[in-house]
Amino acid sequence: MITKRIIPCLDVRNGRVVKGTNFENLGDVNDPVALASYYSAAGADELVFYDITASAEGRALFTDILKKTAETIFIPLTVGGGINTIDDFDRALKCGADKVSVNSGAIRNPDLICEAAKKYGDQCVVISADVKRVDGRFTVFAKGGRENTGMEAISWIKRCVDNGAGEVVLNSIDSDGVKNGFDLEMLDAVCNAVGVPVIASGGAGKAEDFITLFRTLPKVDAGLAASIFHFGEVNIGELKKLLAANGINVRQVNEER
């Protein structure tokens, strides 16, 4: 039986991990490599590194951090942020990333997913979608949630999967940072539309939110969160024990052997 994945997301700017509420008021939290090792030892099933740097210097720092992380920990790494070209894919993969997630880059150039899937395989390409309800309609936002594309989200995600995206990260802007649970309605709509793994993002405020997520929507493959892990509100090891106690299949880690 495949296990449900718990994925901490590390937003990195200028070499440091940050996390804000509703994508604003970013605050410095911790050192990315140290945080990544800590999560890996605690039982994180995968890590997402999201580069929110705008400058070339910041990008170089990010690449350096990615490399150091990939040399230190041996669980799957996904990289996102600033992925606009095949060269960006190449750069991330050469530094030890296993998957690359595209968001605005795919909105600007929908062929990017096709090209990348052809070159690196579907399993390597993740479509990350920032989605918000606008007049009751699931709508795709670009540029870190700042720009309304006007596109309907479900058909957009479906199109990305048809083009070769092997996984979907669905980030609900409506729930992000609110800590009131995952956006089950939005997730359900996406799960019913695509046949690839779906990762829930945005809204986790406590361990119970993950139980509700996997119980209500067995089709969801993974839960992703940032601040609740960074600030120690939820401990990954304890979260996994709690999930197991609630009949949800998770990978238990026993590092001391």
Next chain:
Amino acid sequence: MTAIVDYGVGNLFSLKSSFAAIGAEAVVTNDPEAIAASERIILPGVGAFEDAAKKLRDAGLDRAILGETEKGKPLLGICLGMQMLFEKSYEYGEHAGLGLIQGSVKPMLGVIPAELKIPHIGWNPLIFPKNREKSALYRYIDEGDCVYFVHSYYGADCDDAVTAWAEYGALLTASVERGNVFGTQFHPEKSGSVGLRILKAFTEF
């Protein structure tokens, strides 16, 4: 010294780093002489079977690998590298593999229940077959330990060689073994400390 065969498919960064992490010497190489000089060989790989098999042949590395394994040198195929050990693959047509493990590589589609997702991505516990001794590759891990999979095709008709299964709507081949030839469908270099312990066991062959 372990030779990690570089034939232009897939990402060898993590594999190389994981050898460093367990304190084992490894070299990433496309040189048949370096493969001949090594103590053991890792055949990695991600992507499409046909393309990978062609690249391996074009570089003359298939002959180097076959020659060395015939002499008894340990070989570990990982993911697509494991699939390449088989006689053939039915991924987009029919393509010949190295023929070191009897059986063929088939699509999961139609074999697992339709509601399960393909590719199979994620962590599964290993299930050891009841009718054979635990593989030496697993000497430092236990049945039920989880490893990380990413694949859409699987090793079929190879029950005699299977040393572990993964349950994903059906029992899928997680690893195979025949003499000095080993293969894992999962990625030990992405399977945390469990994976590192599997690689450590391999470096002791």
